[in-house]
Amino acid sequence: xxxxxxxxxxxxxxxxxxxxxxxxxxxxxxxxxxxxxxxxxxxxxxxxxxxxxxxxxxxxxxxxxxxxxxxxxxxxxxxxxxxxxxxxxxxxxxxxxxxxxxxxxxxxxxxxxxxxx
Amino acid sequence: xxxxxxxxxxxxxxxxxxxxxxxxxxxxxxxxxxxxxxxxxxxxxxxxxxxxxxxxxxxxxxxxxxxxxxxxxxxxxxxxxxxxxxxxxxxxxxxxxxxxxxxxxxxxxxxxxxxxx
DNA sequence: CATGATACCTTGTCTGACAAGGTTTGACTC
DNA sequence: GAGTCAAACCTTGTCAGACAAGGTATCATG
Numbered sequence: 596x597x598x599x600x601x602x603x604x605x606x607x608x609x610x611x612x613x614x615x616x617x618x619x620x621x622x623x624x625x626x627x628x629x630x631x632x633x634x635x636x637x638x639x640x641x642x643x644x645x646x647x648x649x650x651x652x653x654x655x656x657x658x659x660x661x662x663x664x665x666x667x668x669x670x671x672x673x674x675x676x677x678x679x680x681x682x683x684x685x686x687x688x689x690x691x692x693x694x695x696x697x698x699x700x701x702x703x704x705x706x707x708x709x710x711x712x
Numbered sequence: 713x714x715x716x717x718x719x720x721x722x723x724x725x726x727x728x729x730x731x732x733x734x735x736x737x738x739x740x741x742x743x744x745x746x747x748x749x750x751x752x753x754x755x756x757x758x759x760x761x762x763x764x765x766x767x768x769x770x771x772x773x774x775x776x777x778x779x780x781x782x783x784x785x786x787x788x789x790x791x792x793x794x795x796x797x798x799x800x801x802x803x804x805x806x807x808x809x810x811x812x813x814x815x816x817x818x819x820x821x822x823x824x825x826x827x828x829x
Numbered sequence: 830c831a832t833g834a835t836a837c838c839t840t841g842t843c844t845g846a847c848a849a850g851g852t853t854t855g856a857c858t859c
Numbered sequence: 860g861a862g863t864c865a866a867a868c869c870t871t872g873t874c875a876g877a878c879a880a881g882g883t884a885t886c887a888t889g
Contacts, residue, residue: 606809609730609876610816612845613723621826631867641819648847651869656845674854674867692723693824699727700817702758707810709738726845729876748836765878768838773876791836791885 611643616653617692618643620685623663627680630654654679662688728760733770734809735760737802740780744797747771771796779805 618641619633628636630650637644644650657663662685669675681689735758736750745753747767754761761767774780779802786792798806 606730607812607816608846610812612729612876613726614820615846618820618823621824624826629867630869637823641823643819643823644846646847646849647867647869648849648871649845652845655869672855676867695724695727696820696824699724700821702760703731703735703813704817706735706754706758706760707738707813709741725843725877729845732877746836747838761877763878763880764836764838765840765880766876769876772838789886793836 614696615644615649616657617689617696619650619653620657620662620681620689620692623679623681624686624689627678629676629678631676633679657685660684731813732761732766733774734806734813736767736770737774737779737798737806737809740796740798741803741806744795746793746795748793750796774802777801 615637618637622628622633622636630647633654634644634647634650637650638646654663657679658665662682663679664682665677665679667675668678732754735754739745739750739753747764750771751761751764751767754767755763771780774796775782779799780796781799782794782796784792785795
């Protein structure tokens with residue numbers, strides 16, 4: 596298996612924009628996780644991220660924005676992993692987004708249902 | 713009012729990507745409309761499009777892809793308007809997207825609800 | 830004819846997803 | 860210990876699409 600990807604069609608890439616980042620934050624809100632783990636979780640489980648080339652820059656942005664913290668951890672004889680956790684600013688941003696998402700989702704649902712109101 | 717826009721926050725722009733195009737198609741599935749009208753409808757009514765700079769290129773793409781047809785119409789003494797209507801390929805694409813959207817929406821809802829699955 | 834509204838369109842910028850590639854570390858061979 | 864593999868990190872470059880800003884043509888009204 597060469598860098599599997601579960602390709603979901605061409606248009607779906609654009610759909611993910613602006614959402615993946617908050618999905619990551621949502622995962623981090625329950626437990627700290629490391630990058631590779633986030634890719635595997637979102638990609639295989641939800642089809643929301645297809646590569647590390649998406650994840651690492653994204654995590655860098657979140658970090659620059661002060662929405663996550665990082666710390667390296669070595670468990671047993673594994674190679675060290677860089678764990679990410681949500682800051683309080685991250686929690687706030689996530690909350691705000693949940694509202695935005697709900698409104699956006701409902702609007703799109705309404706328009707796609709198409710029955711000209 | 714200078715080219716009103718109902719700004720919705722910074723992150724929301726990215727959310728719209730890949731969706732607006734199908735919202736337009738959905739509107740066109742019930743009645744033919746012209747570009748300016750689509751902007752007004754989506755912008756003021758739903759906050760989904762904020763400018764003509766989004767709409768006209770978008771309509772051009774749909775046309776190039778064979779998803780819509782156009783015809784100029786002059787009504788009364790108005791300046792002529794370019795009306796768009798869905799082709800059968802457009803109807804099919806819209807149907808396909810409705811499925812994609814439903815899956816995507818549910819996935820995001822699930823991840824954002826965050827309670828570890 | 831000047832203004833303003835309607836209506837069309839184009840150019841250029843920016844962001845974020847992704848493919849492709851590269852590096853390091855440790856485990857497990859041979 | 861040299862080779863290989865996988866886990867895990869990261870970077871570079873490409874592309875699409877939303878948008879701001881600006882431009883054009885037409886008609887009505889002052």
